[in-house]
Amino acid sequence: MAVHLADKLNTGLSPQQFIDGMQKNQEEFKRGYDAFAWDNDGDREFFENLKSRDDLRVLILAADWCGDVVRNVPVVFRALETAGIPTEVLILEENFDVMDQFLTMGGRSVPVVIFTNAEGHVLGKWGPRPAHVQQIMVRFKQQNPDREAPDYQEKMAECRKELIAAYGEGTDHHASVIKELRELISGF
Numbered sequence: 001m002a003v004h005l006a007d008k009l010n011t012g013l014s015p016q017q018f019i020d021g022m023q024k025n026q027e028e029f030k031r032g033y034d035a036f037a038w039d040n041d042g043d044r045e046f047f048e049n050l051k052s053r054d055d056l057r058v059l060i061l062a063a064d065w066c067g068d069v070v071r072n073v074p075v076v077f078r079a080l081e082t083a084g085i086p087t088e089v090l091i092l093e094e095n096f097d098v099m100d101q102f103l104t105m106g107g108r109s110v111p112v113v114i115f116t117n118a119e120g121h122v123l124g125k126w127g128p129r130p131a132h133v134q135q136i137m138v139r140f141k142q143q144n145p146d147r148e149a150p151d152y153q154e155k156m157a158e159c160r161k162e163l164i165a166a167y168g169e170g171t172d173h174h175a176s177v178i179k180e181l182r183e184l185i186s187g188f
Contacts, residue, residue: 008095009059013088015089018089029064029070035170036171038178039174039175047082050185057115058088060076060087061089062089062090063110067160071167075177075178102125109127113126123188124187131180133163136162136163
């Protein structure tokens with residue numbers, strides 16, 4: 001990935017500023033954040049051991065109206081807090097220049113968790129949702145390529161129900177997010 005985001009480092013909101021400024025879904029976001037618990041000591045120890053690294057930075061593209069942000073970013077915040085990695089949130093609507101470098105299937109989907117080195121060179125990204133949930137959207141887009149089709153919105157509503165079900169009850173998806181973040185970070 002040859003993307004360089006040095007000009008965006010130190011321009012975003014802190015995780016707490018993002019939470020405090022949420023106009024939508026703040027209570028649900030806080031519930032997810034408060035409900036987070038490590039599924040296993042190995043994952044917790046992996047993230048704790050990242051405290052010795054001072055070369056990582058994270059930018060998270062997010063919007064408070066997005067259900068995937070509300071479900072996933074509290075988990076990401078908790079993991080990155082444990083790791084001690086400097087983390088900033090870039091509001092989607094104010095950062096289309098960044099968003100358009102990290103499209104998902106050609107569209108603007110959030111959250112996008114972007115890992116950089118201290119100089120802003122992108123090392124990798126995660127998002128907008130755990131792989132097992134994203135598979136549902138991939139299948140939907142493959143089967144419904146025409147956004148102008150008369151039944152597209154109806155089918156999208158059904159897809160959203162399936163996505164919500166795939167997340168599971170409460171914190172079921174947290175372990176998937178942690179596993180995928182761990183696998184990504186292990187690569188750099």
